[in-house]
Amino acid sequence: MSGAVQFADIDWAGRPVSIEYQWVGVDNPTTPLLVFLHEGLGSRSMWRAFPATLCETLGCRGLVYSRPAYGQSTPRAADEHWQPDFMHRQAYEVLPAFLQAVGVEGGQQPLWLFGHSDGASIALLYAARFPQQLAGAIVLAPHIKVEDITIQSIEQAREVYRSTDLPAKLGRYHQDPDSAFWGWNDIWLHPDFRTWSIEAELAHIQCPLLAIQGLDDEYGTLAQIHGIATCAPQTQLIELNNCGHSPHRDQAEELIRVTADFIHQH
Numbered sequence: 001m002s003g004a005v006q007f008a009d010i011d012w013a014g015r016p017v018s019i020e021y022q023w024v025g026v027d028n029p030t031t032p033l034l035v036f037l038h039e040g041l042g043s044r045s046m047w048r049a050f051p052a053t054l055c056e057t058l059g060c061r062g063l064v065y066s067r068p069a070y071g072q073s074t075p076r077a078a079d080e081h082w083q084p085d086f087m088h089r090q091a092y093e094v095l096p097a098f099l100q101a102v103g104v105e106g107g108q109q110p111l112w113l114f115g116h117s118d119g120a121s122i123a124l125l126y127a128a129r130f131p132q133q134l135a136g137a138i139v140l141a142p143h144i145k146v147e148d149i150t151i152q153s154i155e156q157a158r159e160v161y162r163s164t165d166l167p168a169k170l171g172r173y174h175q176d177p178d179s180a181f182w183g184w185n186d187i188w189l190h191p192d193f194r195t196w197s198i199e200a201e202l203a204h205i206q207c208p209l210l211a212i213q214g215l216d217d218e219y220g221t222l223a224q225i226h227g228i229a230t231c232a233p234q235t236q237l238i239e240l241n242n243c244g245h246s247p248h249r250d251q252a253e254e255l256i257r258v259t260a261d262f263i264h265q266h
Contacts, residue, residue: 002052005044005072008101012068012094013080019098020044020072021065025055032060032110032135032263035099037119039141039246040184041157043071043173050248051114054256058263065098075179082187084196087118091125110135112263117141117219117245118184121198124228128204136208136266138259140247141217144227145197146188153218154188161185202231209235210262214243214250236262 003023010017022044025034036051038044043066055062066073067090104111112135115123120142127137143150160166161181170177187193209232211225222239229235238258243250 007072008065008098010094010097010101012097013089015077017068017074017094019065019068019074019094019101021063021098021102024052024062024064025058025060028061029109032058032112033104034058034060034062034112034114035095035104036062036064037095037113037115037122038066038070039117039119040188041170041180042116042119043073043180045071046173047248050252053252054114054259057256058260060263063102063104067094069176069179069183070174072175075176076183080183082183084187084190084193086183086187087121087198088125091122092129095122095126096130113137113139114259115139115142116248118143124205124209125198125201127207127209128198128201131204131206134207136210136263137205138210138212138262139225139228140212140255141214141220141245142211142224142228143220144199144202144224144231146194147220147223149221150219151189151194154185158185158189199227199231202228205232205234207234208262208266210238210259211235212238212240212247212255212258214240214245214247216242216244219245 005022008019044064051062051064068074069076113123120139123137123139127134167177174180211228213225225237240247240251247255
């Protein structure tokens with residue numbers, strides 16, 4: 001069961017922001033809740049049917065939303081340029097405000113985070129800052145530091161955006177594709193971002209973690225998920241064959257299987 005797309009209003013960065021979201025899965029507030037955190041160019045709709053399929057398989061609820069600047073949520077202001085702490089701010093400010101706005105009380109129900117790429121990094125940061133709030137987290141293709149392969153792929157994405165119909169394609173999923181693309185692209189390619197790392201924060205994570213990466217990931221090496229396990233030894237690792245940066249697209253059935261096993265285990 002997927003509910004209607006709704007909007008929640010929060011105050012963030014000194015202005016009102018409207019957040020697009022949707023409930024999926026079973027309509028039972030006593031079941032575990034999975035909150036889905038999209039990638040750096042993602043949105044609620046870019047997940048497509050995956051969150052609903054996963055939640056229906058698990059018999060739980062899901063909450064899918066678009067971060068500010070993405071999907072149908074409030075775009076970036078014309079003069080808004082993200083800083084190297086942009087993922088920290090999403091984890092520490094936006095996500096808690098959004099959860100409060102939609103009536104989700106961490107600690108009072110089994111709350112899980114399911115994040116992809118930038119969304120996976122945000123999930124890790126939230127887990128580190130609010131260790132009592134989560135039952136666990138599943139992170140796909142997370143970033144914990146900046147690698148050369150990541151920068152090279154993001155540079156290629158910039159050229160593709162400038163020279164092809166990618167803006168029109170992203171326009172199917174974003175109210176303002178320029179807001180989504182340049183917010184993400186500009187900060188990842190900013191010289192100040194090369195030293196970005198969240199490795200120090202990972203040691204504060206207490207909940208169970210499942211970290212998953214494709215062996216053909218064009219945006220990062222296995223050093224990312226292995227680094228999580230070094231800092232948070234409770235982490236379970238899954239390396240997927242024939243899989244790039246998006247396991248929920250490349251290996252959806254296997255991803256659902258390992259996620260179900262992990263959640264049932266805990």
